[in-house]
Amino acid sequence: MKYVGIDLHTNRxxxxxxxxxxxxxxxxxxxxxxxxxxxxYSTINKDTYILVEATVNTFAFIxxxxxxxx
Numbered sequence: 001m002k003y004v005g006i007d008l009h010t011n012r013x014x015x016x017x018x019x020x021x022x023x024x025x026x027x028x029x030x031x032x033x034x035x036x037x038x039x040x041y042s043t044i045n046k047d048t049y050i051l052v053e054a055t056v057n058t059f060a061f062i063x064x065x066x067x068x069x070x
Contacts, residue, residue, distance in 0.1 A: 001020050001047050002019045002020075002045075002048045003018045004043075004051070005050075005051045006053060008053050012029055013029070014029045015028050015029075017043070041068060045068070046069065048068075049069065049070050
């Protein structure tokens, strides 16, 4: 299983990735545009749990990928 913590900004978001198989953290920042979202989608799957910082836009952001993850 993979776990992703997301820090949501106005025009980008930063992800911290953890997995069951490795205790090493990986960080990556994506632009909040179609190309950035496409890159982000390639890093998640149905075995991914995501935690997102609570902000005004959190629910709109989650709606972009909620069907792709657990």
